[in-house]
Amino acid sequence: xxxxxxxxxxxxxxxxxxxxxxxxxxxxxxxxxxxxxxxxxxxxxxxxxxxxxxxxxxxxxxxxxxxxxxxxxxxxxxxxxxxxxxxxxxxxxxxxxxxxxxxxxxxxxxxxxxxxxxxxxxxxxxxxxxxxxxxxxxxxxxxxxxxxxxxxxxxxxxxxxxxxxxxxxxxxxxxxxxxxxxxxxxxxxxxxxxxxxxxxxxxxxxxxxxxxxxxxxxxxxxxxxxxxxxxxxxxxxxxxxxxxxxxxxxxxxxxxxxxxxxxxxxxxxxxxxxxxxxxxxxxxxxxxxxxxxxxxxxxxxxxxxxxxxxxxxxxxxxxxxx
Amino acid sequence: xxxxxxxxxxxxxxxxxxxxxxxxxxxxxxxxxxxxxxxxxxxxxxxxxxxxxxxxxxxxxxxxxxxxxxxxxxxxxxxxxxxxxxxxxxxxxxxxxxxxxxxxxxxxxxxxxxxxxxxxxxxxxxxxxxxxxxxxxxxxxxxxxxxxxxxxxxxxxxxxxxxxxxxxxxxxxxxxxxxxxxxxxxxxxxxxxxxxxxxxxxxxxxxxxxxxxxxxxxxxxxxxxxxxxxxxxxxxxxxxxxxxxxxxxxxxxxxxxxxxxxxxxxxxxxxxxxxxxxxxxxxxxxxxxxxxxxxxxxxxxxxxxxxxxxxxxxxxxxxxxxxxxxxxxxxxxxxxxxxxxxxxxxxxxxxxxxxxxxxxxxxxxxxxxxxxxxxxxxxxxxxxxxxxxxxxxxxxxxxxxxxxxxxxxxxxxxxxxxxxxxxxxxxxxxxxxxxxxxxxxxxxxxxxxxxxxxxxxxxxxxxxxxxxxxxxxxxxxxxxxxxxxxxxxxxxxxxxxxxxxxxxxxxxxxxxxxxxxxxxxxxxxxxxxxxxxxxxxxxxxxxxxxxxxxxxxxxxxxxxxxxxxxxxxxxxxxxxxxxxxxxxxxxxxxxxxxxxxxxxxxxxxxxxxxxxxxxxxxxxxxxxxxxxxxxxxxxxxxx
Numbered sequence: 001x002x003x004x005x006x007x008x009x010x011x012x013x014x015x016x017x018x019x020x021x022x023x024x025x026x027x028x029x030x031x032x033x034x035x036x037x038x039x040x041x042x043x044x045x046x047x048x049x050x051x052x053x054x055x056x057x058x059x060x061x062x063x064x065x066x067x068x069x070x071x072x073x074x075x076x077x078x079x080x081x082x083x084x085x086x087x088x089x090x091x092x093x094x095x096x097x098x099x100x101x102x103x104x105x106x107x108x109x110x111x112x113x114x115x116x117x118x119x120x121x122x123x124x125x126x127x128x129x130x131x132x133x134x135x136x137x138x139x140x141x142x143x144x145x146x147x148x149x150x151x152x153x154x155x156x157x158x159x160x161x162x163x164x165x166x167x168x169x170x171x172x173x174x175x176x177x178x179x180x181x182x183x184x185x186x187x188x189x190x191x192x193x194x195x196x197x198x199x200x201x202x203x204x205x206x207x208x209x210x211x212x213x214x215x216x217x218x219x220x221x222x223x224x225x226x227x228x229x230x231x232x233x234x235x236x237x238x239x240x241x242x243x244x245x246x247x248x249x250x251x252x253x254x255x256x257x258x259x260x261x262x263x264x265x266x267x268x269x270x271x272x273x274x275x276x277x278x279x280x281x282x283x284x285x286x287x288x289x290x291x292x293x294x295x296x297x298x299x300x301x302x303x304x305x306x307x308x309x310x311x312x313x314x315x316x317x318x319x320x321x322x
Numbered sequence: 323x324x325x326x327x328x329x330x331x332x333x334x335x336x337x338x339x340x341x342x343x344x345x346x347x348x349x350x351x352x353x354x355x356x357x358x359x360x361x362x363x364x365x366x367x368x369x370x371x372x373x374x375x376x377x378x379x380x381x382x383x384x385x386x387x388x389x390x391x392x393x394x395x396x397x398x399x400x401x402x403x404x405x406x407x408x409x410x411x412x413x414x415x416x417x418x419x420x421x422x423x424x425x426x427x428x429x430x431x432x433x434x435x436x437x438x439x440x441x442x443x444x445x446x447x448x449x450x451x452x453x454x455x456x457x458x459x460x461x462x463x464x465x466x467x468x469x470x471x472x473x474x475x476x477x478x479x480x481x482x483x484x485x486x487x488x489x490x491x492x493x494x495x496x497x498x499x500x501x502x503x504x505x506x507x508x509x510x511x512x513x514x515x516x517x518x519x520x521x522x523x524x525x526x527x528x529x530x531x532x533x534x535x536x537x538x539x540x541x542x543x544x545x546x547x548x549x550x551x552x553x554x555x556x557x558x559x560x561x562x563x564x565x566x567x568x569x570x571x572x573x574x575x576x577x578x579x580x581x582x583x584x585x586x587x588x589x590x591x592x593x594x595x596x597x598x599x600x601x602x603x604x605x606x607x608x609x610x611x612x613x614x615x616x617x618x619x620x621x622x623x624x625x626x627x628x629x630x631x632x633x634x635x636x637x638x639x640x641x642x643x644x645x646x647x648x649x650x651x652x653x654x655x656x657x658x659x660x661x662x663x664x665x666x667x668x669x670x671x672x673x674x675x676x677x678x679x680x681x682x683x684x685x686x687x688x689x690x691x692x693x694x695x696x697x698x699x700x701x702x703x704x705x706x707x708x709x710x711x712x713x714x715x716x717x718x719x720x721x722x723x724x725x726x727x728x729x730x731x732x733x734x735x736x737x738x739x740x741x742x743x744x745x746x747x748x749x750x751x752x753x754x755x756x757x758x759x760x761x762x763x764x765x766x767x768x769x770x771x772x773x774x775x776x777x778x779x780x781x782x783x784x785x786x787x788x789x790x791x792x793x794x795x796x797x798x799x800x801x802x803x804x805x806x807x808x809x810x811x812x813x814x815x816x817x818x819x820x821x822x823x824x825x826x827x828x829x830x831x832x833x834x835x836x837x838x839x840x841x842x843x844x845x846x847x848x849x850x851x852x853x854x855x856x857x858x859x860x861x862x863x864x865x866x867x868x869x870x871x872x873x874x875x876x877x878x879x880x881x882x883x884x885x886x887x888x889x890x891x892x893x894x895x896x897x898x899x900x901x902x903x904x905x906x907x908x909x910x911x912x913x914x915x916x917x918x919x920x921x922x923x924x925x926x927x928x929x930x931x932x933x934x935x936x937x938x939x940x941x942x943x944x945x946x947x948x949x950x951x952x953x954x955x956x957x958x959x960x961x
Contacts, residue, residue, distance in 0.1 A: 026960040
């Protein structure tokens with residue numbers, strides 16, 4: 001956490017200097033996005049290493065209506081042992097403590113998740129979504145109450161959703177105030193602000209919303225809930241990463257980035273890792289500053305590692321379910 | 323109809339795509355190609371092998387692998403009808419000089435530098451990506467001149483340096499590199515450039531993950547290079563970016579147009595009006611708005627000024643390999659003993675005319691410069707005789723100073739004239755046509771004195787007026803055509819005026835040829851300096867009396883005098899943008915030789931007479947094509 005007291009008071013001045021003149025050119029960003037996917041490919045043992053690193057960035061997520069304690073328990077165990085033991089032994093990585101970065105669930109299931117992780121003897125954090133996830137169209141009072149309840153139950157990371165109507169009507173100061181209230185409600189917990197970029201309308205709005213979320217005290221900015229029609233895409237990510245870099249240049253604070261939704265294959269995850277490496281550098285490739293929100297990605301990564309170790313393609317039943 | 327055999331010369335570092343874009347249109351219209359490629363590249367040879375397997379036509383593509391010394395040999399082979407040269411500036415100049423008078427036409431595509439204009443309303447990060455596309459990758463042909471608005475200088479430089487640090491260079495087949503190497507010669511060139519720039523006080527920054535062996539050179543950013551230093555006049559080599567600041571958009575245009583090169587440029591601004599204004603104002607062949615380096619075979623790509631005026635892609639690319647049907651093939655007018663240093667240098671002195679008989683003719687005409695008649699610098703006139711040998715009148719003897727004055731007057735009138743709408747230009751041409759018709763009897767009687775029958779004379783005057791009206795209407799009807807390309811958004815093919823056009827009229831058809839050449843030039847927005855027919859310039863001067871009242875000053879200027887001398891002055895003038903010469907074969911050769919000075923496009927008749935009264939030759943589409951130059955304006959869309 002860092003102090004932003006003076007920014008609170010000088011919001012208007014900062015806004016006009018940092019944000020109001022920003023322009024983002026969509027076709028140019030699209031072109032850059034296509035290039036990145038084509039130009040940085042990793043093969044062989046380096047690919048296996050990058051995949052294991054990608055595993056340590058995953059926030060293993062389950063956000064369905066039919067979550068109960070049994071599948072939460074299974075998920076938590078998978079979070080502790082993401083890759084089959086013998087595959088890790090073959091790569092000589094079984095004693096490096098490879099787990100996923102966190103487990104992400106709905107507020108009502110936080111208790112189950114905390115219990116399951118304690119039983120497994122694992123200290124990875126439990127992240128809870130909050131503030132009317134996924135649409136965010138509920139009263140502010142109930143949204144803040146959700147955060148407080150989730151923190152009480154034991155969640156140490158909170159993923160909040162911003163109020164898109166404020167962005168679309170240009171009420172930037174109101175957006176800033178709301179996120180500051182979320183920050184206060186979180187207390188000591190880690191705050192991730194979901195921008196729901198698929199619903200923001202333009203890349204310029206994405207940049208502005210990212211900046212405001214960072215100014216208001218978020219620890220991470222996240223692309224999407226995973227429930228929109230368009231979730232995490234490269235053009236949007238490029239704009240958000242540029243915002244993170246500009247914020248770092250202006251204040252010296254490093255904010256983390258989390259793409260979520262639509263990342264299903266191991267190849268995609270490698271592309272995301274190279275994107276962050278290209279735009280921000282190696283310091284951001286740590287679980288404290290980079291997460292990937294995914295549920296089926298882990299099984300695809302495991303299959304790729306199986307192929308790397310054994311040379312054969314795995315069947316669905318060869319690898320433990322999550 | 324097609325031209326014939328094309329000789330194609332490619333530079334030492336050319337891409338496969340560029341080669342295909344030059345060979346395929348030539349083959350498609352029915353020409354055959356002989357290509358000279360540098361010895362280090364096997365790709366064209368493989369291509370020729372493939373084309374050799376086409377059963378019925380084994381010889382359509384021939385490839386010779388040889389060094390640059392074979393260029394003049396190939397160019398002067400008797401069977402070649404057109405030489406398409408792509409490469410460096412000095413070699414292009416030398417080739418232009420050596421091919422003067424030969425029967426082969428020459429198309430030049432020179433230089434690899436491009437320009438990027440970054441305004442304060444741009445998306446700076448995306449513009450930095452544009453810089454990478456232009457100069458620090460394998461997609462761009464050469465170096466980049468970067469103009470950054472002063473208010474965003476610091477931000478832009480910081481982002482450039484950060485981005486430069488992330489570039490990776492290495493062998494092309496390694497899957498994760500941004501740029502490769504271009505050979506030892508290119509490496510030497512850029513090392514010399516950077517050393518000179520440093521010695522002249524510039525700041526040089528190099529970064530990126532680059533192997534340190536010889537042919538690899540790191541991406542380089544040069545700033546604070548004083549504009550007056552010799553380094554700033556030379557073309558920027560790959561992979562260097564030379565950055566300089568500007569204050570306002572108007573200053574940006576002046577700085578950007580203040581170089582002899584005119585290849586391609588991009589404008590980065592999110593304000594549509596400003597972006598279009600800059601795009602229209604840049605004197606280059608291709609303008610990209612908020613993008614850089616986009617190419618498509620259906621969009622014409624070429625340049626202006628010293629980047630040569632040959633095109634590839636789009637309709638202009640096809641016109642390169644075609645010539646108007648019905649015209650004979652060009653003959654060689656080469657005379658080996660033409661002395662370029664003395665041609666037209668001295669004006670032959672004319673004996674004073676004998677005592678005048680009969681009614682005294684009108685006082686001598688002056689030169690029509692800047693909208694009014696002026697006395698010539700040399701203060702002398704020469705007599706013009708009619709068909710029966712009697713004195714018809716006196717005209718002034720113009721010289722080098724008069725040519726200089728005429729070109730200056732034309733330049734002063736150019737911005738106003740080029741800025742007029744096509745409707746306004748058409749209205750002026752129609753007014754001139756009406757004035758010609760009012761003067762029909764005077765003009766017909768003068769033509770009669772020159773030996774033309776009365777009926778034919780009247781027909782000539784009527785045809786001249788009709789031509790003026792027709793060209794006015796043609797320009798009215800012309801819009802900006804949309805090119806289809808693989809892009810989301812329009813690509814416009816604009817036709818822009820060349821600038822100041824120098825026209826040397828033929829001896830025959832003194833009125834009709836004069837009008838037929840003047841009308842398309844003016845209709846497309848150029849201003850003109852004309853040398854009328856030597857045999858009878860009086861008809862042109864009669865028309866000038868009408869132009870004095872109707873046209874803005876300096877729009878059309880007429881200079882009479884010794885044709886060879888005036889041709890020399892015009893051909894060597896660096897500020898004339900194009901030249902049309904319809905005189906002798908020797909004159910044609912001189913004009914082609916002299917055009918190498920500023921590489922102006924030249925249209926020379928080589929001594930062949932032209933049937934000006936026929937539609938095809940006197941008012942055909944060829945005139946319209948030559949009177950304007952093309953610019954491709956790319957407008958990617960999306961938000």
